Amino acid sequence: MTPALKANLRRKNRLMHRGRVEEAGALAKHIGKDISVRNKTYLSRINGKTGVKDVWTDVRKLTGRKQ
Numbered sequence: 001m002t003p004a005l006k007a008n009l010r011r012k013n014r015l016m017h018r019g020r021v022e023e024a025g026a027l028a029k030h031i032g033k034d035i036s037v038r039n040k041t042y043l044s045r046i047n048g049k050t051g052v053k054d055v056w057t058d059v060r061k062l063t064g065r066k067q
Helices: 003-017 021-044 052-063
Strands: none
Touching: 003 021, 021 052
């Protein structure tokens, strides 16, 4: 997670607490796109044909889930 993404999440939180829901919603869509692009580029480096175990290890790293 990049510092810019964290800053946007904090900004969205502030907007929600202040009742500016429309702006926070727009920012949430932008944050979602940023996260999906980042995940896509991270997972595109993985070669699925060499080993499925390695692919799932990297997916777990990305999602933060345990086996």
